[in-house]
Amino acid sequence: MNNETTTQAGSPQAVVEARNLDLVFETNDGPVQALKDVNLTINKGDFVSFIGPSGCGKTTFLRVMAALEHPTGGSITVNGMTPDEARQKRAYGYVFQAAGLYPWRTIAKNIKLPLEIMGYSREEQDKRVAQVLELVELSGFGGKYPWQLSGGMQQRASIARALAFDADILLMDEPFGALDEIVRDHLNEQLLKLWARTDKTIGFVTHSIPEAVYLSTKIVVMSPRPGRITDVIESTLPKERPLDIRDSQEFIDIAHRVREGLRAGHSDDA
Amino acid sequence: MNNETTTQAGSPQAVVEARNLDLVFETNDGPVQALKDVNLTINKGDFVSFIGPSGCGKTTFLRVMAALEHPTGGSITVNGMTPDEARQKRAYGYVFQAAGLYPWRTIAKNIKLPLEIMGYSREEQDKRVAQVLELVELSGFGGKYPWQLSGGMQQRASIARALAFDADILLMDEPFGALDEIVRDHLNEQLLKLWARTDKTIGFVTHSIPEAVYLSTKIVVMSPRPGRITDVIESTLPKERPLDIRDSQEFIDIAHRVREGLRAGHSDDA
Amino acid sequence: MIEVVFAALVWIAGWWINSRFANSPAAKTQAVKLAVPLIFGVTVLIVWELLVRGLEVSMVILPAPSLIAARFATSIPILWQDFSQTFIKGALSGYIMGCVAALLMAVAVDRSDFLRRGLLPVGNFVAALPIVGTAPILVMWFGFDWQSKAAVVVVMVFFPMLVNTVAGLRETSAMQRDLMQTYAASYWQSFFKLRLPAALPFIFNGLKISTTLALVGAIVAEFFGSPTVGMGFRISTSVGQLALDMVWAEILVAALAGSAFYGVIALVEKTLTFWHPSQRG
Amino acid sequence: ADDVKLQLKWVTQAQFAGYYVALDKGFYEEEDLNVTILPGGPDIAPTQVIAGGGADVTVEWMPAALAAREKGLPLVNIAQPFKSSGMMLTCWKDTGISEPADLANRTLGVWFFGNEFPFMSWMSKLGISTEGKGEMGVEVLKQGFNVDPLLQRQADCISTMTYNEYWQVIDAGVSPDELVTFKYEDQGVATLEDGLYVLEENLSDEAFTDKMERFVRASMKGWKYAESNPDEAAEIVLDNDASGAQTEMHQKRMMSEVAKLTAGSNGALDVADYERTVETLLTGGSAPVITKTPEGAWTHAITDAALK
Amino acid sequence: MKSFFAVLTVVAAIIAFWYAACVPMNIKGVLDQAERAGAEITPATAKERRDMGTFGLVAKNTFAIGDTWAQDRPRLPAPHQVAAELWKTTVQKKVTSKRSLIYHGQVTLSATLLGFAIGTGLGILLAVGIVHSKVMDMSVMPWAIVSQTIPIIALAPMIIVVLYSIGVQGILPKAIISAYLSFFPVVVGMVKGLRSPDSMQLDLLKTYSASTSQGFWKLRLPSSLPYLFASLKIGIAASLVGAIVGELPTGAVAGLGARLLAGSYYGQTVQIWSALFAAAILAALLVALLGLIERVVLKRMGMSA
Numbered sequence A, B: 001m002n003n004e005t006t007t008q009a010g011s012p013q014a015v016v017e018a019r020n021l022d023l024v025f026e027t028n029d030g031p032v033q034a035l036k037d038v039n040l041t042i043n044k045g046d047f048v049s050f051i052g053p054s055g056c057g058k059t060t061f062l063r064v065m066a067a068l069e070h071p072t073g074g075s076i077t078v079n080g081m082t083p084d085e086a087r088q089k090r091a092y093g094y095v096f097q098a099a100g101l102y103p104w105r106t107i108a109k110n111i112k113l114p115l116e117i118m119g120y121s122r123e124e125q126d127k128r129v130a131q132v133l134e135l136v137e138l139s140g141f142g143g144k145y146p147w148q149l150s151g152g153m154q155q156r157a158s159i160a161r162a163l164a165f166d167a168d169i170l171l172m173d174e175p176f177g178a179l180d181e182i183v184r185d186h187l188n189e190q191l192l193k194l195w196a197r198t199d200k201t202i203g204f205v206t207h208s209i210p211e212a213v214y215l216s217t218k219i220v221v222m223s224p225r226p227g228r229i230t231d232v233i234e235s236t237l238p239k240e241r242p243l244d245i246r247d248s249q250e251f252i253d254i255a256h257r258v259r260e261g262l263r264a265g266h267s268d269d270a
Numbered sequence C: 001m002i003e004v005v006f007a008a009l010v011w012i013a014g015w016w017i018n019s020r021f022a023n024s025p026a027a028k029t030q031a032v033k034l035a036v037p038l039i040f041g042v043t044v045l046i047v048w049e050l051l052v053r054g055l056e057v058s059m060v061i062l063p064a065p066s067l068i069a070a071r072f073a074t075s076i077p078i079l080w081q082d083f084s085q086t087f088i089k090g091a092l093s094g095y096i097m098g099c100v101a102a103l104l105m106a107v108a109v110d111r112s113d114f115l116r117r118g119l120l121p122v123g124n125f126v127a128a129l130p131i132v133g134t135a136p137i138l139v140m141w142f143g144f145d146w147q148s149k150a151a152v153v154v155v156m157v158f159f160p161m162l163v164n165t166v167a168g169l170r171e172t173s174a175m176q177r178d179l180m181q182t183y184a185a186s187y188w189q190s191f192f193k194l195r196l197p198a199a200l201p202f203i204f205n206g207l208k209i210s211t212t213l214a215l216v217g218a219i220v221a222e223f224f225g226s227p228t229v230g231m232g233f234r235i236s237t238s239v240g241q242l243a244l245d246m247v248w249a250e251i252l253v254a255a256l257a258g259s260a261f262y263g264v265i266a267l268v269e270k271t272l273t274f275w276h277p278s279q280r281g
Numbered sequence D: 001a002d003d004v005k006l007q008l009k010w011v012t013q014a015q016f017a018g019y020y021v022a023l024d025k026g027f028y029e030e031e032d033l034n035v036t037i038l039p040g041g042p043d044i045a046p047t048q049v050i051a052g053g054g055a056d057v058t059v060e061w062m063p064a065a066l067a068a069r070e071k072g073l074p075l076v077n078i079a080q081p082f083k084s085s086g087m088m089l090t091c092w093k094d095t096g097i098s099e100p101a102d103l104a105n106r107t108l109g110v111w112f113f114g115n116e117f118p119f120m121s122w123m124s125k126l127g128i129s130t131e132g133k134g135e136m137g138v139e140v141l142k143q144g145f146n147v148d149p150l151l152q153r154q155a156d157c158i159s160t161m162t163y164n165e166y167w168q169v170i171d172a173g174v175s176p177d178e179l180v181t182f183k184y185e186d187q188g189v190a191t192l193e194d195g196l197y198v199l200e201e202n203l204s205d206e207a208f209t210d211k212m213e214r215f216v217r218a219s220m221k222g223w224k225y226a227e228s229n230p231d232e233a234a235e236i237v238l239d240n241d242a243s244g245a246q247t248e249m250h251q252k253r254m255m256s257e258v259a260k261l262t263a264g265s266n267g268a269l270d271v272a273d274y275e276r277t278v279e280t281l282l283t284g285g286s287a288p289v290i291t292k293t294p295e296g297a298w299t300h301a302i303t304d305a306a307l308k
Numbered sequence E: 001m002k003s004f005f006a007v008l009t010v011v012a013a014i015i016a017f018w019y020a021a022c023v024p025m026n027i028k029g030v031l032d033q034a035e036r037a038g039a040e041i042t043p044a045t046a047k048e049r050r051d052m053g054t055f056g057l058v059a060k061n062t063f064a065i066g067d068t069w070a071q072d073r074p075r076l077p078a079p080h081q082v083a084a085e086l087w088k089t090t091v092q093k094k095v096t097s098k099r100s101l102i103y104h105g106q107v108t109l110s111a112t113l114l115g116f117a118i119g120t121g122l123g124i125l126l127a128v129g130i131v132h133s134k135v136m137d138m139s140v141m142p143w144a145i146v147s148q149t150i151p152i153i154a155l156a157p158m159i160i161v162v163l164y165s166i167g168v169q170g171i172l173p174k175a176i177i178s179a180y181l182s183f184f185p186v187v188v189g190m191v192k193g194l195r196s197p198d199s200m201q202l203d204l205l206k207t208y209s210a211s212t213s214q215g216f217w218k219l220r221l222p223s224s225l226p227y228l229f230a231s232l233k234i235g236i237a238a239s240l241v242g243a244i245v246g247e248l249p250t251g252a253v254a255g256l257g258a259r260l261l262a263g264s265y266y267g268q269t270v271q272i273w274s275a276l277f278a279a280a281i282l283a284a285l286l287v288a289l290l291g292l293i294e295r296v297v298l299k300r301m302g303m304s305a
Ligand SMILES: Nc1ncnc2c1ncn2[C@@H]1O[C@H](COP(=O)(O)OP(=O)(O)OP(=O)(O)O)[C@@H](O)[C@H]1O
Pocket: A147, A148, A149, A150, A151, A152, A153, A178, B025, B026, B027, B032, B033, B034, B053, B054, B055, B056, B057, B058, B059, B060, B061, B097, B227
């Protein structure tokens, strides 16, 4: 692995490499195979979406990448290290499937949490909080406590928390699930901009096929019981993506392919 | 109000009547107006979708209908009674925005909970549990505990719980938010079938415009700060709705109108 | 003096073995879970023995574990008599009466907001009455035999149990309660199906605290009047006779019985509240 | 001045007036002593305190001291201000008890905590078992530290001291002719009470024995002063009672009763009394307090020097 | 306001019951005294009365009911007797007087506070250790439980003697006994509290690769505060009991424990009850103070809605 920190197109640098990954949960009524024989390479600067029926292991795979879960078989490296080591280097920003804000902190203080931990200066903290609150359209709500917000507002606050600091790898588990289309479109655009500007690597779980297609450079289709990857679709869309790209034929074709992959996984299951 | 229990088309019977409804939350840093001057009539057999930006008061309005929140102004009647009285008559099935399963019960036992409370016979309980588990595609999972399921599976279990008993009014707060398109389509179809078969009245919060249009007889568009109704769109779609109705011009027109309404609400806000 | 050095070495060795065990992959197995505290205990005992010998501590101040063990072995009939008088007759009966009464009271308090507001503060007040004051009164009222000990235990366990149960019965999330509301569940339905299960972790907290209180309460009460049998009687009499080995043998019985009692309750807790995050590990 | 710590057997009361008088009147100071008096109580074993080095000298009853000696704590009696025993059994007359033989089949309250030995010896002398009620058995209760068991009629008889608990019964409104008392002195099972005891090993230390000589001398001076000025002595005790629980009436009466018990003693142990005590204890029934005649449990060395 | 009214009602009910209970409880003593004073009583002798039910006695001697509330050494003193004694020994006595409950209360209070400080400090340290070190958790926790099954009153004299022999005297031995009783609730509550964050909250910090101490200060500690305060309240009450117990083997010269003991020694039930109430009032005040601190702290943290 060379020492470049930015990546030129054409010289992809593997950030995540999963080889024959297995993960079995031991439960009281027998083991549950959540991931089976998963192979995947994510390159630096990739925007990878994970899509698949509920319970197919998307969350589990994201958690394995972030070293929150440890595989029971196979191997995974992140930036050439184990996920644990990568975490030591503060490589991750993570948005959980549920908001998970700390109830004793206001929204602004919740967003400050990672900044405090990573030792940002006070002014920098304030600046960034204001910035991301603006980004997720919660500007007036910094002083409120989580339980005073609606479900979607909490979800946005948790997105803001993950965006506030400079993680190389952003892992987002259905971040926009509880949001309306307009806000969602807005955040999709913002996320793409951020990604283009910062060259982050992003892992993104979604249930929306258009969202996956619009955002991703790579779409991973999974199927359940046991959770495995059934298709990896490389997007041919350009990096620059206005919202109306969603009406282009190319977009519709990719979306179609994703839908087919999903359907196949489902029928498998029945 | 007459004594008919079933409703013929053409003789709509008001189930929910909200007049000038206001709801203000008192918080430590001042009051929050969650609902303002809301007027709405829902007829028996209506399928009403609520759509609107996050934080506009959808959840709050659903809670008011179910007597979980009490308005600070205006009036609301359900079947000609107060919501509290209606609740005593076990008029409601409610699906919360988060799953809210009881951790000490298995999935099957969670679904049985309302059946036990309402005094269904044991065989009837077992039959219904099997039936709804099948409906939400969780057949093998009745014996698992909630924390052993993925987010989407938990959400489906909570839908099954609300469908297991015969409530006249079904209130669902973003029930399909955490589900993939295929399952969502499947559940949309099933829900429509159930609705057609049982003549339930359904209140349904969603962020998906196509979903709202596909399911509803009436689409209520809301806008925030303060939460109020900006548009009520009566669907002209027939009661019988195959999935491919979504490609019809009529469908696209209605969806467009909803989108416009939403956008208006949003720009209001800025 | 060499013993003192040995004692330090044994301590270090014990700690080292335990850290090896606790951080090994086997740490989750039942055997290791049992072995670690045992090793710790044995280490403490050896260190105690060595220190008492090394520093030549008088046996009327702190007898060596070996002496205590010898006394224990030769006094089993007496210890058994004392145990059944104090633990079985006094502590256990008082524990059961007190806990059952507290549970019933908690339900009443939970049903009525008025009672909750009125009774809990008063209850907290009564709970703060020190046992050294209440025990003589209860001995005067209920006589010298086990009945007065049971009464002391009832008074001691009642309020911890009440407070925990009441707190537990309110420990449901808003959404869980709302769900019951949408079903228009009756009070007892939501009690048995929601509040009671949700309260179990708290109830067991109360039950566990009460186990230690019960035994200690029964023993202490015997200091203020008793028949000529019982663990508290034996302890105070033996202190007066400087039979410290007997005192420690009784303390050993108390510790064994108390821990076993606690362990049993903890085991029941584990099987009934397996679903609680704190039990899922 | 030399420090001396004195551990009492019980709470501050006229039972220990001599020491408080000596302290208050400066008798200790005259002997160049700096005496600290540590009150006792129901949860304090003076023998244990002295074993732990918490006191130099302690007031203790001889049975407990001899028992401790057998247990390996070599206590030595250096002085005996109390000539006779104040212990007795007090019974309700209306229960029909009039002589010791009537005690059989009754419920009796007894002090334990090392104070049960004289009672046990007495019962064994009477041939009465203490294992429970019966033809020739009594039910023994471990009496707390008050006279409630008698007043509440939970016991037919309880242990009392002539100078203390007996009067508490009387103060509760009971008239003396409702009661029957059995003094241990009269029953021939009296054991010596309230002697001064030190650790044997200290007696080989000359500085210590010198200190004790001065201490005993001053203490006896205090006792004799208290005997002749009982009311003043009681006042001094009251001044020293930090718990504020004692009453003047009770302490003055106690002082006059205590004076009767100290009357025959100049401080030196009467060997005949000692031998009688040992004999009583050796016949302690099934579980005798001491199993063999103790050796070296007393010395006249201190009193001889102190009182010459 | 509503609470105040509720408490008042409950207290009134208890007092009414209490007065009623005084009658059967004290009737025998009253009748014995009346007999000595020469009154006509059925049945006439104490011996016969002993074997009779108290309610029967009350029914046959109704004239004596009034006296059951005014006895000198009652089995159960009437509320007004306790109140009068409390009044007399607090307000009407100089605080320096040995008969003032305030004087004794302050003696006990200082040992309680010192013991509470030691116990809480130790408890929190142990809890932090237990939560962060597996060895501590597995080996110390069971023994902490065992330590509480040992009757403190049996251990107290030995603790005192051992401390005496190394020259520690005064307030510290009492405080140590008080700490012995108060550390346990703090350990248990604090361990529970420090473990209360759910897995998502913990996972979040893991993704930041937060250090252990950051996890402690930013997550574990704040989420443990409600538990901490709950156990502090139990702990301070336990400290008080410990300080009182500790007064017995230290010669019981001053303090509420000494008052209790002296009262019980002389059968002065009114004095026992007033000392008991003084102790409970002291505990209630301490608990209320902690409650106040709790409310302020939690409010500043936004934990109470
Ligand atoms: N318990 C509460 N206390 C204070 N304010 C509240 C409370 N619940 C809701 N609100 C406020 O009321 C408004 C409406 O909230 P509501 O939950 O109804 O929104 P919603 O339309 O369901 O949003 P979403 O789609 O994000 O779930 C929001 O501004 C929210 O901050």
